[in-house]
Amino acid sequence: MKLWGGRFTKATDKLVEEYTASIQFDQQLWREDITGSLAHVSMLGKCGIIGEDEASAIADGLKKVAAMIEAGDVEFNVENEDVHMNVERLLLEQVGAVGGKLHTGRSRNDQVATDMHLYLRARVVEIVDLVAKVQEALLEQAQANTDTILPGYTHLQRAQPILFAHHLMAYYSMLQRDAERLMDSWKRINVLPLGAGALAGTTFPINREYVAELLKFDAVYTNSLDAVSDRDFIVEFLSNASLLMAHLSRLCEELILWMSDEFDFVELDDAFCTGSSIMPQKKNPDVAELVRGKTGRVYGNLIGLLTVLKGLPLAYNKDMQEDKEGMFDTVATLHGALSLFAPMIRTMKVKKDNMRQAVAQDFSNATDLADYLVGKGLPFRQAHEVVGKSVLYCIEQGKYLLDLSLDEYKQFSELFEADIYTALDPENVVNARNVLGGTAKNQVEIQVANASVSLTHTQQWVEEHLQRIDVHLL
DSSP: OOTTGGGOSSOOOHHHHHHHOOHHHHGGGHHHHHHHHHHHHHHHHHTTSSOHHHHHHHHHHHHHHHHHHHTTOOOOOGGGOSHHHHHHHHHHHHHGGGGGGGGTTOOHHHHHHHHHHHHHHHHHHHHHHHHHHHHHHHHHHHHTTTTOEEEEEETTEEEEEEEHHHHHHHHHHHHHHHHHHHHHHHHHHSEEOTTOTTTTOOSSOOOHHHHHHHHTOSEEOSOHHHHHHOOHHHHHHHHHHHHHHHHHHHHHHHHHHHHSTTTOOEEOOGGGOBOOSSOTTOOBOHHHHHHHHHHHHHHHHHHHHHHHHTTOOSSOOGGGGGGHHHHHHHHHHHHHHHHHHHHHHHTOEEOHHHHHHHHHTSSTTHHHHHHHHHHTTOOHHHHHHHHHHHHHHHHHHTOOGGGSOHHHHHTTOTTOOTTHHHHHSHHHHHHTOOSTTOSSHHHHHHHHHHHHHHHHHHHHHHHHHHHHTOOTTO
């Protein structure tokens, strides 16, 4: 007999049970479900809605159920539909009919919303911590490569020389925005829906603020319809996760390119690569490739939930059961990617000589040749044309700009002097960009110093919020 089956005259069709049940995936919310129930029953007892002895018996029963689940002694079943009904059935087996009083003043609608708020706020703290570890690895590599020069690219064509540290710090900055977005989302996640009932509140004199205090929520939903139908906080998380995966995927693409024989700029540690079943010489960057590939499933989870929500009337609809699997999958995907990324970056071997040689065999210093002429008084557009002709001459002669003699330079402009070779030296080209955010060594060192400060702030946020989610009810 279903716990809600009083008005029904037939048993639920087995196919319906299998199709509508969510226990296959929402069972991982059991800890949050029991934690929320412990806070709820404490409030029921405190407010005199049920007896204090009844509240105590229910709380003891919930803790026994939690211990059984933790020990692996519980088999959840489809007949009980979801994690809430499974837990309640187990509770009734432990404490008898008094366990039925637990559901006084609440609905599964506000109960499941509470579970997801509890679940996601903890996962966000964990993910911010993992992002910080990747940033720390990027920062370590940047600090070790403030003298390493490589070609910078636009359109995947060599453009201008930059410091490898500067390139890595670009990804640090992307991840910093990701961490800040996740941290900012906390205030929208850490809001309590419990007490909203099915959609309209409850007739019982409950104390929602007390429950919020027990569960360490910062606020409660002020509209009961919104409380049970809001999934913005999950959409926001999936959106933030999608951007985070996009940034990881972009770096993965570069690692894959840099590791190829055509670039040969880096080598990933053997621990983060795999081989071929047929080609003995192969060393494949499978971790980077798979992170790049899994980005698509995170995007899909975001679009999936947005599509579910787009036409739903208030308040709760069964469609909203589709909010969980994508959230769980995205959390697992981020955990896997970020956990691997930090050690993969930290152990990466940087082939500094190969990067430097690449800069010496291209025309990425051409902009500096134009800037040199501008410094001599030539308008930039004319300087651009002069340099374009110089580059064409080099291509035809099989030379690079530093290979030309002064006489060859002067055939394009009399403004060229012997100091042109100093201006075109790769180290000088890099350090000439001594503007805020530029690739000059001292500017990159400023970026690194500022990043160390921001990383410390993120780590402090994680420590603070680990305390804020540490609810001692179980």
